[in-house]
Amino acid sequence: MDRIVITEQEIGRAETPVLPVASDPQGLQPRLPDPVPLWARLVLAPLILVLPLLCLASLILRVTTRKRTPRELKAWWSYLLTLLIVSGFVSTLLVIVSFSLSWAPAPDVVGVALSGLDERSHFPALPAPSTMSGVELSSTLKPLVLLASPATRRWFSHSETMSGILGAALILQADSHGYLLATARHVADGEDWRAHHGAQKVMVSDGMNGWAAAEVIARHRQLDIALLWLQRREGSADFRQPVASYRSVETGEQIFVIGHPEGLNFSVSNGIVSRMPGNDVLQISAPVSPGNSGGPVYDEYGNLLGVVTSKVDRSLDPEAENLNFAVSTEALLHESDWELVGGASTAQNGYLDFIHHVQVQKLAAHSGSR
Secondary structure: OOOOOOOHHHHHHHOOOOOOOOOOHHHHOOOOOOOOOHHHHHHHHHHHHOHHHHHHHHHHHHHHOOOOOHHHHHHHHHHHHHHHHHHHHHHHHHHHHHHHHHOOOOOOOEEOOOHHHHOOOOOOOOOOOOOOOHHHHHHHHHHHEEEEEEEEEOOOOOOEEEOOOOEEEEEEEEOOOEEEEEEOHHHHHOOOHHHOOOOOEEEEEOOOOOEEEEEEEEEEOOOOOEEEEEEOOOOOOOEEOOEOOHHHOOOOOEEEEEEOHHHOOOEEEEEEEEEEEEOOEEEEOOOOOOOOOOOEEEOOOOOEEEEEEEEOOOOOOOOOOOOEEEEEHHHHHOHHHEEEOOOOHHHHHHHHHHHHHHHHHHHHHHHHOO
């Protein structure tokens, strides 16, 4: 077979000529109309404010556009997906703002003092010279009990208001500077009270004259009890709550409890001291419920025996029946067991003055019994 030789000139003549490129390639493609018309965009766009309606509209469009071309389906679903993403962010923001404004009912008035307390011309003289009936005790001692709720800061706001926790607080002492109050630590600090330290405000009210912000000035290191300080703007009526030592309380002694069980404000219940388990704890038979925490336990003379702190929850222990507990007021008198908060010297001096007054009363009572 003869060899075939192809020269470079022949290869050049055989190359395919290059066609000229159009100067406007877009002009070769006709512009197609937008699959999502303008009127549909204007109708659907406002639905980003109402996510459920937007979801319903998307479901309807999914059914009605199922026979469209792939290009039209892609355009519709791209637009709807964009709306759903934007609506999700908007709905989340609206929920956050709504909760921040309405999580707890706003107090009528929030201040640093309670005018209802300041304007009182006198407080009850305690202890009573003789045992009081339930009616007498209720009318005499109810004015010494307050509503209490740990303060919480509203989102997007510097104002403070009540949280979802409601309990009670009681007046231990009133002087020209302010009011020394006692309550349960879980009422003052909320659910994480065991780990809570530092400054904390507690909203308090007498039930008639708005709310005021008291400050936590001391927390007991082991027990569920705290001390509060509420400033005073006017008035001069003095008061010091007489307290009973732990050793003076007797099993079977008649007691009264005042608090706000399940939001039934200033309810009174009675019972007896069921047991003295030690460690400054009283077991009582007077019925208590959420809202009683931080409330006082009084004897028939108006002496303070303890502060309500807990009960055995029947949902956790169905066999439990009316097992309720309070911290003895003896715990108030041991300064070394308390963790003082902040540097409010006036408030801490009020606490020390209260301890001193109680000790003087004890010495006087002991001397008189000889």
